[in-house]
Amino acid sequence: MLPEKGTFLPRIDQSAFTKELCALRGNLRFEEPLVCHTTIGVGGKAAFFFSPERPHALVETIRCCRRYGYPYLLLGAGSNLLFSDCGYPGLIISTEQLRGITLAEGSVQVFAGEPLPALLNTVNRAGIRSLNFLAGIPGSLGGAIAMNTGIPQRTIGDTIEEVAVLNPHGEVMVLKAKDCGFSYRQSRILEQRLPVLWARLRLDGRPYDRGEILTHRRASQPLSALSAGCVFKNPRGLSAGRMIDKAGLKGLSVGMAKVSEKHANFIVNLGGARCAEIRKLIDIVRQKVYKSFRILLELEIEVIDG
Ligand SMILES: Cc1cc2nc3c(=O)[nH]c(=O)nc-3n(C[C@H](O)[C@H](O)[C@H](O)COP(=O)(O)OP(=O)(O)OC[C@H]3O[C@@H](n4cnc5c(N)ncnc54)[C@H](O)[C@@H]3O)c2cc1C
Numbered sequence: 001m002l003p004e005k006g007t008f009l010p011r012i013d014q015s016a017f018t019k020e021l022c023a024l025r026g027n028l029r030f031e032e033p034l035v036c037h038t039t040i041g042v043g044g045k046a047a048f049f050f051s052p053e054r055p056h057a058l059v060e061t062i063r064c065c066r067r068y069g070y071p072y073l074l075l076g077a078g079s080n081l082l083f084s085d086c087g088y089p090g091l092i093i094s095t096e097q098l099r100g101i102t103l104a105e106g107s108v109q110v111f112a113g114e115p116l117p118a119l120l121n122t123v124n125r126a127g128i129r130s131l132n133f134l135a136g137i138p139g140s141l142g143g144a145i146a147m148n149t150g151i152p153q154r155t156i157g158d159t160i161e162e163v164a165v166l167n168p169h170g171e172v173m174v175l176k177a178k179d180c181g182f183s184y185r186q187s188r189i190l191e192q193r194l195p196v197l198w199a200r201l202r203l204d205g206r207p208y209d210r211g212e213i214l215t216h217r218r219a220s221q222p223l224s225a226l227s228a229g230c231v232f233k234n235p236r237g238l239s240a241g242r243m244i245d246k247a248g249l250k251g252l253s254v255g256m257a258k259v260s261e262k263h264a265n266f267i268v269n270l271g272g273a274r275c276a277e278i279r280k281l282i283d284i285v286r287q288k289v290y291k292s293f294r295i296l297l298e299l300e301i302e303v304i305d306g
Helices: 014-022 055-068 116-125 141-147 210-220 240-246 275-293
Strands: 026-033 045-052 072-075 081-083 088-094 101-104 107-111 160-166 172-176 196-202 257-259 267-269 302-304
Touching (some): 014 026, 014 045, 014 055, 045 055, 055 072, 055 088, 055 196, 072 141, 081 275, 101 116, 107 116, 116 141, 141 196, 240 275, 257 275
Parallel strands (some): 045 088, 072 088, 081 302
Antiparallel strands (some): 026 045, 160 172, 160 196, 257 267
């Protein structure tokens, strides 16, 4: 069923837009609940939700949105996103079907939608341990590159040989790592919203013990709860989690959203939390940490307004 005309969507020729989307290879849904597509389990409905089957269909979907001036957002594993309770008034483009890993000598080529745990399974089977610093991170390759995901010692940006993106002119362009502007949980890819199609990662660097990292995560993070990982970035040389803990905020809750007792930089959804509750809790934490330390915490998770 199509969403009601004129209420939710920007003023475009919806029938022409949907006709073009329907002609592409993929799975198109309307009024898709976003709670099912984020690790924190929050969010209203997306007006349109499309999951292309091939990179070519992804490229054509984005070109179609740009032609119509229709808002869109790339979705990987949804492990760093907080959608509004009002949902998303545009097209969510999920990369869940864009998977594939090709191992070569010294490198691996990976498609955007490949989950990091599946990538680690493949490279570990080949006896390669250098990507294990990503163990326990539930993202997709594309989202991980956009966020420059990682741990303090190493990030995915450190392993990049090349990344294929769609540039603002609608052309596929292959970027080298130096062109990606990687910094702490930031990249030119995220800043300029360049869709990642695939990337080649170098398989060098020191090995990491996957089991050890997972054990440490299980002991220090609330992995069985719904969350979007760390809510705030660490201020230079400091730990946001430790500051929140020292401000006495562990266990603080608003409705069904709660500051984790296990790791103060995680906000967990106790079941049915609303985005508004999580945002209220975020505001309180920021204010109290500011009052205690005169430091305004910056968000690591991305809040998408409806
Ligand atoms: C339990 C838990 C632990 C975590 N631990 C860590 C950690 O240790 N270190 C860390 O850095 N993060 C961590 N995270 C956060 C999160 O997992 C990472 O940021 C992850 O890499 C995001 O990937 P994603 O596919 O889920 O992206 P999403 O949440 O789907 O999207 C994040 C951003 O990337 C964009 N994006 C998604 N796909 C693409 C694409 N193909 N091309 C371009 N842009 C795209 C989205 O539009 C959005 O702006 C954790 C999260 C959880 C839930």
